[in-house]
Structures are given as C-alpha cells and as structure tokens.
Amino acid sequence: MNTTVEELLSQKERKFNAKELALLAAYFRSVMFDTLHTRGTGHWGGAASSAELTTCLYFNRLTIKSDDPQWEDRDRVVLSKGHASINLYTMLAHRGFFPIEELSTFRTLNTRLQGHPCMKTLPGVDMSTGALGHGLSIGLGMALAARQSGKQYWTYVISGEGCLNEGQSWEALMSAAKFKPGHFVLMIDYNKVQLDGTTDEIMPLEPLADKLKAFGWNVAEKAYDGNNTEEVLESFAWMDSDNQWPKAVIYNTVKGKGVSFTEGKNTWHGAVIDDDSYTKGMLELNADIEKKEASL
C-alpha cells in the first residue's frame, strides 16, 4: 500500500520510522533542487548530502515546538555548514516554523530566508552561520549553558569538511573535551568534496576518527552511511547508549546526492542549476520519491 508525502506531512509532529524518513528526505531533496533552480542561486551539493541527517533530526529526534521557537528547553541545532541553508529552511518550513510557500523567497531582497541562516529573521534558526568553523564553539557554549542552568536539552552541531579546515574547530574540539558538557554532539557530514576539489586534494582530514579520539572525544566506532535513514537512526541509538561526552559521529555521505550527474562533483558545490540540469535532475528525484512511496 502506498503512503504519500502529503499523508506523512499531515502528521509532522510524530516520530517517523526509517522508511518514512527516507521518503521525506527524498521529497525534501526535490524541494531544495526546485527552489535552488527557481531562484538561480544557493548551494546544492552540501544541502543534498545532508538531507537524511536533517530529516532524521527534525522528524524523528529533536524536541522542539514550532509554535514556540524560542522555548528555552528546546534542543538546539547549529548548522555550521551554513551554506546548506536551503536544507535547514526546507526542514523548518515543513516542520511548521514558517509557511512552506515562503521557501520561494529564498535569497530574494527583503526575505527572511537569507543566503545563509539568520537567527534574527527566521523562526527556528538557533544560530546564524555562514562563516565556516564557528559552529562547534557556539554549540559548546549552548551545551555549557544547559549544564549551567540544569537543563536537559541536546545541542547538535552539523559540520562539513570546510568547517574542519578552519583552525577554530580544533580549538573547539580541545575545549569541549576539557569542559565535557552533556548531550553535546558533533555530526560530521563527510561528503569528501569541497568547493575547489576533493577533500584529499584540498586538505586531507584522515585519519579523522583517530584525530577526534586523540582530541578527547567519544567517537562512534562505526562511520554511518549518512544517506541511509536506517543507519542515521542507528547513530541516534548510539548517541543514547552511554554518558561519555562530547560525542562525534562521522557520516559518510555523497555530495549532490540524488541527482546522478551532480554526485561527488565539487563543481556542484554552489553552481546555478540550469534548466536542462533541472529537468533531468527532477526526473531522477521524482522517480526516487515514487519508489519510496511504493515501498511504504
């Protein structure tokens, strides 16, 4: 029996299972592709690679209230790779923080959907980001505030390789291991492609897990497939499995995931989606949605 995206989104407050999340992620990916094409600006590659990570967070994991975005006990998300703003906006809109139609104002003059996320304009954005490498320090501050005030909220920082190129990230890694606030998680969207080329060409990060461990972090032994919702949910179970903080999870992902000719290509980091690419890409993305609807 088929289940449609519309049926799922009508129950957006509930926790979805892995198959449902896979369908939602496929759909959200198509919304991102469509919006980026319509507006002729924005970053597809890194938004697409994180689709399952953010979908699983926003539709399975986070304790948040769309009707009370500043609720002080809410879980926090810092999208350190702020160029994936269209991804975050797509999640927030479909989670009810602002009208879905507003996505069409992305990067236009006077919009609340700034080029990179702005917490002062858009409900649901916990921190403005854009300049790479800030997120881990900021998230650490949020997590320390939770401990200081006796709150139980979680803080998730989503970083890409660009953030980890920045020296500040390594300062933050050191200091998080010193202060050890609870419920503090670094989620690395490890798509291994940057703006100018592959991570190996630009600035090799390996052995990444060993580096994080050497910096005093509790690192998941498994590098999860970040484009597989079952594995992302498995990583959430690992986050809950012990009380050793701070925690880091490395997710193997594919830049430009979902559109065959954009996958793994650094040129699709921030390229404009032209009409021809849009037509071909949407065929693939819609086929993926239909396949996932049929599986439910």
Place this chain on the structure above:
Amino acid sequence: MSDTMRDAFGKKLAELGATHPELVVFDADVSSSTKSAYFGKAFPDRFYNVGVAEANMVDIAAGMSTAGYHPVVNAFAIFLALKATDQIRNTICYNNLPVIIAGAYGGLSDSFDGASHQAITDIAIMRALPNMQVIVPGDAKQAEQALEYALQQEGPVYIRLNRNAMPDLPATDAIGTVCTAIGSDVTIAANGITASFAHEAAVLLQKEGIKAEVLSVPVVKPLDVQTLKNSVAKTGKLLCVEEHVLAGGFSSAVSEVFMREGISCRFDAIGIEDVFTETGPYEPLLAKYGISAEHIAERAKKLCK
C-alpha cells in the same frame, strides 16, 4: 590614584557576580593579568578559562548568551580585536547578542611588551561593527561604571581597559562625558586615559592665559555629540586626543559627525600617526607618540593662535 583599571574591573566583576546569576566570565589564559581571576576565585562554576584561543572563547560565550547568560570575555585588547574579529562580527554583533568584550592592556599600556601587544587599532575595528557599543574608560571608576552599564544592555559592548595605575578623574554617577575643567578658549576632548593628560595640559595653558575646557569622553559609540557641540559652540576650537591611531578612532568619530552636521570649528587631533609603536616605560612611550600634558598644551595653544 586608586586601583589600576584592570584591578577595579576584576573586583567589580566578582562583586556583580553575587547579584547577577546570569553573569559568566571567560578568559584566554591571562586571567591573572586581566584580573578576571577575582571572579574565577569567587565563582569557579561560572568561570571558563579556554586557553589561548580568543576566537573560540568569543563564540563559546556567544553560544551561552543565547540561553540566558550575559558573558564577559577577557583577553588582551589587541588579540580580541584582531584574532576574534570574525566571531565578534558574525556571531555577536550580527545577532546582537549580550556579550561584553573586555579588552585588557589597551592602547600602549602593555608598554614593555612592545608593538605586538599594543592595541592601537581596536577602537576603529569595534566601532565599525553594527550593534556594537564602544567604551574607553579614563580611570578605575569609569571602568566599573562601564561594566555596570554594559550588563544592562541587550547587545554587545566593547570596553577597552588600561593596564597601569592612572590618575583618577572627577567622579560622576554613571559612565559618560565628564567636564574636568571649564574654559572658553579651546575644547580638549580626551578619550580614555588621555583625559588626565588633557587636564594637566589645561593647568599649563591656564598659566599662559588660555582657558581650556577639558572633556573626558569615554563613550566612543554612541558618541555624546551634544556635549561636544555645546562646548565647541562656546570655544570655536576642538582638539581631540586618543591613545589609538588617528584613522578610524575617537577623533575620526568626532570629525565625521561634525562634518555631517555642519559644525564649523578649528580642529586638531592628537593620536598615533600611521606608524607602529615600540617598547618602553609607559609614560615616556606615550609622550614619544604625542600623548603628554606638554604636547597637548602646545597643540591647543596653536589652535588658539
């Protein structure tokens, strides 16, 4: 002469900690120099020493400030203004977060450590940032008042502090412009610790029959334009003095607003020219770069000719 500015600021932090549970304090491994250690000793659970990592410190503080805390970050002024500019701009100022940036060892006051440690461009950087307020206290009391003021704000405040013991200025109830000498021939507007030298200069000028009005102007942004205008309306001449390069600092701020408002007067400014400074004992070093009672008096006298 009372406490050094840094001692007064550190003790005030510790005092305010008792009545302000939202106050948290950060330092970058210089707490015994900045004197934030007073707070650290009194409230160890609300004190974070993040090591020599100013950029990281500023963003951690910013993160805490989004969850109901009012952090004060302490480090040397030069390193906060230069190593953490991105964090202060993109995280704190862009989001208008209530974080107090306490820049220690401001101006040339870390005199013996030399040019690498002397903050001579911090005011220009900080005042260019939207949402940032900029205060350069002139003595220990003004440093305490600046902190009390900053804690009441909902956005960021930069407070530039001095390392050394400096003369006290006439006390007022709250941070703001203070007239230390009344005169009608020339206005000397002095920022930060240059006010005590300006006051001495007025005494020298008095001996030559020149009545100088001396204004201690600690708040660079928002600038108290009205008090300056009132004085200049009387004297017709304005000499600005600052412990900072002349590009982009206090004198620039004053001249910008005077030009914009069409306020005409004879004008001069004393500050560090377009050069790097050097090692030496503090007062002789200041004097070499133009900040002394004698030099201020000489330049004021020229304005009166």
